[in-house]
């Protein structure tokens with residue numbers, strides 16, 4: 001009896017810690033002086049940008065590995081010059097970071113989804129994509145699966161990028177520093193749209209991006225340790241071992257063939273001394 005109650009308590013603790021999905025509970029607004037809003041009892045969050053300021057939020061928890069989904073609906077209409085960033089990051093000089101950044105565009109012209117991975121303070125691993133849908137019409141799910149073997153970026157369940165753990169080949173991999181989730185909407189018209197040629201049209205402000213259905217199956221990190229290391233019998237951590245299966249491989253190839261517009265791994269001009277090691281390991 002006592003052990004049943006104990007198991008039930010463990011289960012409840014895990015569920016609350018691992019996948020709550022309420023913005024009031026899981027996030028805090030960090031800047032923007034009222035431009036970021038949590039609405040509908042925590043079901044919806046909106047960020048806005050005008051000439052005076054952008055806005056942003058971050059997760060209350062820090063995570064060390066997880067499968068994290070968020071639905072975003074990006075700034076509609078003429079969003080040129082605006083950037084909506086959604087990323088995981090640790091703190092400090094040798095921080096790790098996993099980035100999605102959405103670069104706005106003129107009405108009818110395509111957004112760019114810009115991705116990057118920083119390990120030990122070093123990035124320069126950009127890959128950019130067009131999307132196969134209009135990301136401003138509806139909410140779409142942007143996911144990061146981060147486990148000890150790899151980092152997988154997905155859009156509506158379709159993998160678009162994998163960063164494998166190649167520590168055995170001397171490439172550092174994020175696995176010791178807990179990260180928070182951050183998001184912000186700001187003006188970056190010096191570079192975002194067509195390399196900075198198209199500026200933000202402030203007559204269209206305020207610009208607004210929306211968030212909903214946050215879901216994290218993740219290891220919450222606190223000073224007393226990780227929610228995953230407690231040998232919790234009822235927590236399903238199958239995501240910890242998940243890797244790209246054959247279907248995933250085929251999908252990622254489809255995306256990279258049809259929608260990828262920049263890949264640092266093929267930019268030989270940028271790396272005259274040779275491509276980064278993770279690019280040349282099969």
Ligand SMILES: *[C@@H]1O[C@H](CO)[C@@H](O)[C@H](O)[C@H]1NC(C)=O
Pocket residue numbers: 103104105106109110111112192193194195
């Ligand atoms: C914006 O549209 C132009 C023209 O189609 C395209 O070249 C560019 O890649 C698009 N995206 C951004 C963010 O500049």
Ligand SMILES: *[C@@H]1O[C@H](CO)[C@@H](O)[C@H](O)[C@H]1NC(C)=O
Pocket residue numbers: 236237238
């Ligand atoms: C764990 O989760 C995965 C994916 O969500 C599911 O396929 C699997 O059946 C689950 N396993 C258990 C033991 O609940």
